Each structure stands twice: as C-alpha cells, then as structure tokens.
Amino acid sequence: MSAPILIIGTGQAGLKAAETLRQKGYDGGLVMIGDEPYLPYQRPPLSKAYLKGEMDEERLFLRPRAYFETASIDLRPAEKVAAIDPDNHRVTLGDGSGLSYSSLLIATGTRARKIPLEGADLDGVFSLRTMQDVAAIRGPLQDAQNIVILGAGYIGMEFAAVAAKLGKTVSVVEARPRAMERSVAPMISEHFHQLHRENGVALLLETGVKRIVGDGRVSAVELSDGTQRPADLVLMAVGAEPVTELAQEAGLTVSGGIQVDAFARTSAPDVYAAGDCTLFPSARYGRIIRLESVQNAIDQAKIAAGSMLGETVPYDPVPWFWSDQYDAKLQIAGLSEGYDRTELDGDPASGSFSLRYFRDDCLIAVDAVNAPRAHMLARRELQGAPAQPSSRPAATATG
Ligand SMILES: Cc1cc2nc3c(=O)[nH]c(=O)nc-3n(C[C@H](O)[C@H](O)[C@H](O)COP(=O)(O)OP(=O)(O)OC[C@H]3O[C@@H](n4cnc5c(N)ncnc54)[C@H](O)[C@@H]3O)c2cc1C
Incomplete structure (x- = not known):
C-alpha cells in the first residue's frame, strides 16, 4: 500500500x-x-x-x-x-x-507577531489569532474598562470596533502615520479613522510604545512621549x-x-x-x-x-480580502501597492463608495466600502486586466 x-x-x-x-x-x-x-x-x-x-x-x-x-x-x-x-x-x-x-x-x-517589549508577559496582555486566544480574552474583555491596542492593522481596528461597541475606553497606538497603511490609500484610512473617532476610539498615530506597565497584571502602556495610557487589557496586534x-x-x-x-x-x-x-x-x-x-x-x-495529482494549472489570483468595522464592510480586490492614481466612485459621506487604484492607467485594485456590487464587478474586471510587470521586491499584503 x-x-x-x-x-x-x-x-x-x-x-x-x-x-x-x-x-x-x-x-x-x-x-x-x-x-x-x-x-x-x-x-x-x-x-x-x-x-x-x-x-x-x-x-x-x-x-x-x-x-x-x-x-x-x-x-x-x-x-x-x-x-x-x-x-x-x-x-x-x-x-x-x-x-x-x-x-x-x-x-x-x-x-501573531510578538514584540519584545518590557511588560509583554504581564497578565492582561493578549494576541488574537486562535480560538484559544478568544477564549482567554473574552472574560477580561467584559471586565476591562480601559483597553489599549498596539497596531492599527485590520485585527487591531476590528478589535477596537468591538470593544468600543461594548462601551470600553479604547486607544489604538500605531507607529505609522495612518491606519491600515500597508494596504489602503490615505482616504480609506481616514474614512475608517473617522468612524472610530465617532465611536470614541482614540487613534494615536506616529506613536511608539516604550513599555507595558504593571505589577503582575497590566495597568498602563507607556508611550514614546513618556505619557501613560491606563490599561487593564492590552491587545498586541502588530502583524503576523x-x-x-x-x-x-x-x-x-x-x-x-x-x-x-x-x-x-x-x-x-x-x-x-x-x-x-x-x-x-x-x-x-x-x-x-x-x-x-x-x-x-x-x-x-x-x-x-x-x-x-499531476495537474499543471498555475496559480495567479486576483487577491481579495474584507474587514468589518462597525457597520462598514471594506472589501478589497487586487493589490494597490505601487498605484500612481486613484478614482473615487460614490460619496464617502453616504457611507457607500469605492476607490479605484491605477498604475500606468491600468486598474490594479479596488477598495469598496459598503458597496458589494462594486467589489464583485471589480474582481471580474481585474481578472481580465493585463499583468503588471514590475521589479518590485516581495510584498506582503492584507492580513
Ligand atoms: C483574527 C483574524 C481575522 C482575520 N480576518 C480575515 C478577514 O476578514 N478576511 C480574510 O480574508 N482573512 C482574514 N484573516 C486571515 C485568514 O484567516 C488567514 O489568511 C487564513 O486563516 C490562512 O489560512 P492557513 O490555512 O494558511 O493558515 P492558518 O489558518 O494559520 O492554519 C495553519 C494551521 O497550522 C498549524 N500548524 C503550524 N505548525 C504546525 C505543526 N508543526 N504541526 C501541526 N500543525 C501546525 C497552526 O497551528 C494552524 O492551526 C484573519 C485572521 C485572523 C487571525
């Protein structure tokens, strides 16, 4: 056998x-x-x-x-x-x-990536990748009042939205100048930043973390400017x-x-x-x-x-991804890295719109916010778009 x-x-x-x-x-x-x-x-x-x-x-x-x-x-x-x-x-x-x-x-x-930060092993500091992680976070999330999230990527932003809706005081600390910077254009970052603002979340951009403070259990996060944010729960959401x-x-x-x-x-x-x-x-x-x-x-x-099984079908996908924050569903089709122009379709103030990314006049990606039809059409359109020759180094997208 x-x-x-x-x-x-x-x-x-x-x-x-x-x-x-x-x-x-x-x-x-x-x-x-x-x-x-x-x-x-x-x-x-x-x-x-x-x-x-x-x-x-x-x-x-x-x-x-x-x-x-x-x-x-x-x-x-x-x-x-x-x-x-x-x-x-x-x-x-x-x-x-x-x-x-x-x-x-x-x-x-x-x-989940861990950063070697003083205090990272204190009780009350979590990552979010597995069912076991959620089992560990659930109780503390109910009990906590002050929540600090390290990283404004998708997981950090989604967690912030859930915690804000539970009535918690939420801060998101991000070293980069805007949220979800790796994969979306500034206007999409700003749209979601505004949503978080409206829900009371403090998004601290271009801010580093010096250490997590506590004695056995987390009590605060010390930021790069020396100030401390009170915290009884910290989520490390700094990538994978x-x-x-x-x-x-x-x-x-x-x-x-x-x-x-x-x-x-x-x-x-x-x-x-x-x-x-x-x-x-x-x-x-x-x-x-x-x-x-x-x-x-x-x-x-x-x-x-x-x-x-002996087939020879090459893999060359149109990547797609989604993120849910509050009542907004962001759907991404394609990879926007390297774009030189964008085109807006719809009115962001209405909460439903899409942003089309071009490179050398070629469509390379579309972000749709509460616009599922635009997303589906974009995937179809991108499927037929020509390849994009490039000498760019390896890139990691989404996640
Ligand atoms: C909180 C969260 C939210 C997400 N949201 C979205 C989303 O909205 N949209 C989206 O498209 N994607 C999302 N993702 C990403 C998506 O879930 C992953 O891209 C997908 O799960 C990857 O699947 P995978 O099988 O490659 O890896 P995984 O799901 O990571 O599975 C790998 C498995 O291999 C096991 N393993 C590793 N080493 C060994 C070993 N030596 N022996 C035995 N087992 C081993 C791991 O424990 C794990 O169970 C999210 C991810 C997370 C964590």
Whole structure:
C-alpha cells in the first residue's frame, strides 16, 4: 500500500486541499495533522461576530466531525509535526513517532507577531489569532474598562470596533502615520479613522510604545512621549509572521515565507505548500508576494491539490480580502501597492463608495466600502486586466 498524502496544518488551506483531493477523485490515504485541538475553523469571525458573542462555536467550524469520517480523512488535531525529512519522504511527530508520505502539503499558516517589549508577559496582555486566544480574552474583555491596542492593522481596528461597541475606553497606538497603511490609500484610512473617532476610539498615530506597565497584571502602556495610557487589557496586534521553521530545518527554500512556484511546489520533491506561509510568484503583479487571506488559502490549496495529482494549472489570483468595522464592510480586490492614481466612485459621506487604484492607467485594485456590487464587478474586471510587470521586491499584503 502506498504512503498517504500528508497535510500539516488543519486551517483553511489544509482543509481545502484535503477536500479538493477527494473531489478530484484521489482515494488513497489522507492524513491531516494540526497542533490546535479543534476541528478546522475559520479565523475571520475571531475578531468580528465570534468575538462579539454573536456567533456560536459550531458555526466557526468549517466542516462537522462527521465529514472527516465520510471522506476518509484521518484528521489528527492537537498533534504537532516536529520535523520533515524530504529525502526519505517522512515526517517526525511531536511524540517522536514517524510517518511516511507520498506527497506532503505544508499549510502551517502564520502566528501573531510578538514584540519584545518590557511588560509583554504581564497578565492582561493578549494576541488574537486562535480560538484559544478568544477564549482567554473574552472574560477580561467584559471586565476591562480601559483597553489599549498596539497596531492599527485590520485585527487591531476590528478589535477596537468591538470593544468600543461594548462601551470600553479604547486607544489604538500605531507607529505609522495612518491606519491600515500597508494596504489602503490615505482616504480609506481616514474614512475608517473617522468612524472610530465617532465611536470614541482614540487613534494615536506616529506613536511608539516604550513599555507595558504593571505589577503582575497590566495597568498602563507607556508611550514614546513618556505619557501613560491606563490599561487593564492590552491587545498586541502588530502583524503576523509565517510559520516556516519546519520547512527551513528541512532545507527547503525559505525567505520570509516558504517559497513555492506557480504550482505550489516547494524546492523539495513531492513537497507542496499553500496559504499564509507561502511566498509565490504573481505573474499578474510581476513580483513575489505573500498574502494573508482566506481567498489565498483556499485558492492556492486547490492548486496544490491539483498539482499533487499531476495537474499543471498555475496559480495567479486576483487577491481579495474584507474587514468589518462597525457597520462598514471594506472589501478589497487586487493589490494597490505601487498605484500612481486613484478614482473615487460614490460619496464617502453616504457611507457607500469605492476607490479605484491605477498604475500606468491600468486598474490594479479596488477598495469598496459598503458597496458589494462594486467589489464583485471589480474582481471580474481585474481578472481580465493585463499583468503588471514590475521589479518590485516581495510584498506582503492584507492580513
Ligand atoms: C483574527 C483574524 C481575522 C482575520 N480576518 C480575515 C478577514 O476578514 N478576511 C480574510 O480574508 N482573512 C482574514 N484573516 C486571515 C485568514 O484567516 C488567514 O489568511 C487564513 O486563516 C490562512 O489560512 P492557513 O490555512 O494558511 O493558515 P492558518 O489558518 O494559520 O492554519 C495553519 C494551521 O497550522 C498549524 N500548524 C503550524 N505548525 C504546525 C505543526 N508543526 N504541526 C501541526 N500543525 C501546525 C497552526 O497551528 C494552524 O492551526 C484573519 C485572521 C485572523 C487571525
């Protein structure tokens, strides 16, 4: 009997690869190993509906337990892969046992970035990436009055919106000059900044953090200007970093992400990678990119599954992403980095509009705010847009 296909990581990418293998008729052994103790689940609600308590746990799970039995997928939660031996097509598990594979998918995702800040290990300081994180935050979030969020990226801004709606005093500290700077134009940052202002959130831009203050438990955050913000809960939302150690130690090519080609193949034979942990060539944008989005995890995993079965379909997506803050849904299609002109469609004061980004008169991205139709049309339009040759270095988008 030949060795199974093995998937490391039971997140969005790992699950989609397994589903796709079965849909495409692969009927051999299929093992999924994930170090989280849950069924595969979706992360976006962790900073939105699930954090607010408006969504129950069952709805987070992407598939019920019964699915894995029916599809003959050997799902192994709460188990870690400790090492990969590509030469011998084997992995070592956390308990020291070994497992052979015919093909391997690495879908290890990202982890929340931690900054080495004095006080970062105090009680009351959290990150937000997993269901376990939400379980730890929920009680303290109800009890806290003063909340300080480090980082005005998507997770920081979404958490701020939830906390503000709970009636908390919320400050967001951001070193950069505006919120969500990596992926949206100044007018979109300003639109969301205004929404937060209207909800009483203090967004402290171009502000650093010296240390988190407390004695066992957090009591304040000391800012770069020496002032202190009272805090009984601090959320570190300073980005995510790809989980690449396994790949690196196995000798695969890694540089700020596991490098794969357009077919999701790594530098080792029969080893593929998909999702947040990968860096891949985008013909559309003419550079190497890493994406942190559900779209990418799903679409690249499908390509990886097809490649494992001998297909040669290249991956070249129109990336898309969304963020919910208060009653505003931001939907991003394409990558706006490198734009030289924008065009506004609609009136921001109405709360519904879109912003189109061009480079050399070529549409490269569209941000839509409470304008789902504009978003869908943009995705279609971008699908047909010509590729953007560029010599830009690797970029990370969304997330
Ligand atoms: C709070 C939050 C909100 C988000 N909101 C949005 C949104 O609105 N829209 C959007 O498009 N995207 C959003 N994202 C991003 C999106 O969830 C990710 O891009 C997506 O989950 C990536 O899927 P993945 O399978 O690549 O990685 P992950 O979901 O990170 O899964 C990887 C899994 O591999 C496991 N693993 C790692 N190493 C090992 C090992 N050695 N052995 C076994 N298992 C291992 C990890 O523990 C993890 O369970 C959000 C993310 C977060 C955290």
